[in-house]
Amino acid sequence: MRSTIRWSAVLVILLFIAPVLAHGAVWIAADRPSSWRDADWSSAGILPSPRAEPEASIRILAARTGGLKGAVAVHTWLVLKHAGADGYDRYEVTAWGLPVRRNRNAPDGRWYSNEPEIIYALRGAEAAALLPKVEAAIAAYPWSRPGTYRVWPGPNSNTFVASVIAAVPELGAELPPTAIGRDYRTGFFPTPSGGWAVSLGGLAGVAFGIRDGLQISLLGLVAGVRFTAPALILPGFGAIGAG
Structure with missing residues (x-):
């Protein structure tokens, strides 16, 4: 024993x-920035111009989160675009206000000054076919009421993206091991x-x-x-x- x-x-x-x-x-x-006020939230410039990419697309982006949490965890979010749309829609969950946020930051914006990366991308007819399912999964997210967010063990930002992936298995997407809350x-x-x-x-x-x-x-x-x-x-x- x-x-x-x-x-x-x-x-x-x-x-x-x-x-x-x-x-x-x-x-x-x-x-590192001392607070969220000092952090850089600007676009990292890793997404193509919507006009240069007229087809529909579904992407998942990830960036290290802020403070000490960033040593072990990333923050993930969804970036969607319908065919012919003039811009992207960014969906994510945050700890303040209504958990599910739309277009609060640039689609490929840095997170607490940390550079994002595209960890999943689907474009064209297949993306167009799955967009309604993805949007339905976003609308059906069970922890969308104020006060339901919890940094650890969840439900948090990674729980949100993981729930969409689970609801639309046709995506074939997966989150990295550092997406605590998945x-x-x-x-x-x-x-x-x-x-x-x-x-x-x-x-x-x-x-x-x-x-x-x-x-x-x-x-x-x-x-x-x-x-x-x-x-x-x-x-x-x-x-x-x-x-």
Whole structure:
């Protein structure tokens, strides 16, 4: 019994605590804005002009969140555009006011000065066909009332995007391991990658599958390994070596 406890403690230290401390040290050492007022929220210029891309599109963007949370977590949001539209629509969940926000920031705006990246993109006829389903999933988000947002373990911004992905599996989208709150649910369910997962309200869980590999979550942090697109997954760092 003591040996089991000892080895369990060693695994928790190696897989969760040590990576968080290592990435946290790097994060703290970098120059960061002191508050949201000092942060840069401007466009990062990574999206094409809507006129240069007349077809419909669905994108998911992610950027490290603010403060110490950014050492381990990203903030994700949806960017949608109907065919022929003059602009993009950005949908996300925030901690203040009505949780679900539309066009509060630039579609590809920085988040607390952190550069966003496009982690999923679908364009053309397939995107046009799925846009009504995505918009219906946004409208049906169950935690859309004021006061329902919770930073940890959820429901938060990543819970919102994950719920849309779950409601529209045809997207084939998935959130990164650093999207804490993506597994804010309880039970046994399919993953976006075609595997299976079990979660206890985002506090602990396991995901496994051909594309998922083996991922273990503890208090929202994820550690594991992928085999088909080889990657080592560490808390704070995310998927290292993913193609």
